[in-house]
Amino acid sequence: MRYGEGKMGRASSRKHSRHEETAATAAPVRGGRSWFRRFGLQWLAAVVVIGLAVGLVLWLRPLPPKVVIPSARPFRGPAAAAVVITEFSDFQCPSCRAVEPTIKEVLAAYPTQVKLVYVNYPLPMHQFAEKAAVAALCANEQGKFWDYHDRLFEHQTEWAAGGDVRPIFDGYAGELGLDHARFDACVADGRMLPELRADIARGTALKIDGTPTLYVNERRVAVGAAAADITAMIDEALRAAS
Amino acid sequence: MTAIARRALTLLLHPAVAVAARVILGGVFAVSGTVKLIEPVENFMAAIHAYDLLPVWMERPLAVTLPWVEMGSGVLLVLGLLTRASVMIVALQLAVFTVALGSTLLRGISLEDCGCFGALGFKESNTVAFVRNLVLLALAARLGMERAPSWALDRWLQRPPL
Incomplete structure (x- = not known):
């Protein structure tokens, strides 16, 4: 099965994943490209999500104010x-x-x-x-x-x-x-x-x-x-x- | 009896249980990480210090980095992104925390506040936190059994193999 067959295709791919694993190993390996096809979007999404979360934290986090103590303190x-x-x-x-x-x-x-x-x-x-x-x-x-x-x-x-x-x-x-x-x-x-x-x-x-x-x-x-x-x-x- | 056990097992294996476990476990980590991140790092350093497990020079580096890991893995887990990896990272953290808590119990150190949720308002003793962690570990174990998580972003993003 190829990417782009739509929702039906993807849904059935899950059911028959075992068959496909063997098919995939039998097929010529296309190195990094096929890896990216399979997992790239997940990593990309993960990076975006983590980036958003980090941004939110930095936005919520108060800037550590400087300790300013006037000389007149005991x-x-x-x-x-x-x-x-x-x-x-x-x-x-x-x-x-x-x-x-x-x-x-x-x-x-x-x-x-x-x-x-x-x-x-x-x-x-x-x-x-x-x-x-x-x-x-x-x-x-x-x-x-x-x-x-x-x-x-x-x-x-x-x-x-x-x-x-x-x-x-x-x-x-x-x-x-x-x-x-x-x-x-x-x-x-x-x-x-x-x-x-x-x-x-x-x-x-x-x-x-x-x-x-x-x-x-x-x-x-x-x-x-x-x-x-x-x-x-x-x-x-x-x-x-x- | 076996019928009840079988029913319980099918119920436990229901995908909804896994989704709930993911959201709870991920939520706990996301919240506890975020809370620690928005308060002074010294508070978490003090909490680590109370465990009396690590040399003092390690307290600051750990207090600075760990909350980011907690928050990141928690958020990914809730969304179901890189689910298997985030389950493993969360489970590993949980295991370490549980061992640390267990060691304080064995050594008779009584912590008023385990430092798990920063200054969120509720202070758990180490006993309560230890038991709570065992429950969370059970949830992690249930998630470890899940091959293809439902209601997970992974599901939408992962392309079928060529």
Whole structure:
């Protein structure tokens, strides 16, 4: 049977495929051409379909936005470090507290080459996270951000338990020797809110779906990464920079 | 009893069953691949990391490529294009995933989320995913028996031999 006999011919070809296989092997082989006749259209269609699917995915996929962190964010380490770790974090989130030792370990391994930038990303499900972020920013106003940051994480279970956090946060400010009146005024008048909103907007733009989310320069660190995974990324970034 | 078994067998061998199996299996792969592709690759890297099977340097290359393979083979399978090849590729992936899931069960690693569907919203534990994969493997086996798939683009595109 030949190609072009129409639907009937094709339909019957299926029924008698066994006969035809023997007929085909008996017939002179015409190499690639006959192969293309048999399977070429399928491959062509497959390539087109895959192409369309890839196009759809690329169209749906958000372009990975650049991590742009203004210099005014609180940071730890040398100001002109070659590698920047950006941490999007929430003071009330248990995993953010859990990641603290890992970050400290990493920073201790690169005292001159890496700086850590902290960006607030309080999650709506954490009732006091926003208040804690404001308090930390108010401490930042008096140059004590990291002390306050450490205190918030160390005592997370105390203030996150519920109740009124205001006196607790005030207490931390007192313990750290902050100017009480200035701290209280800062918390009360909401002057840190625009800064906090800007932080959150940065995280939202990066489609952060949880905290903590860490970046080594512009590369996102996988969730649950160990210190060794992060140092591997830092080494790579240092190699790229040199 | 034999009559019932025979009826069940003829029912199972009905082409419609194969078409359904193809659409389900292909759909699962197409969706899971696409979902992983449109979210940050680090999420899937973390999922791979949780299995604790591969060296860390392999996590990124795998997380970047595997979802494309999943999506591509899934789409081809649903449409019935290069059906036999896509059945084999899908079955191979399924087998690997099932072995990986099985190994986490044996080693007592409990995964909250198997990472199968990215951030689609439902998180399957490794136990659930393992059982689900066995079902999918059965579907793949049924498809492996199919010589000329019905309702497949292959059927329309393949020309009779000269």
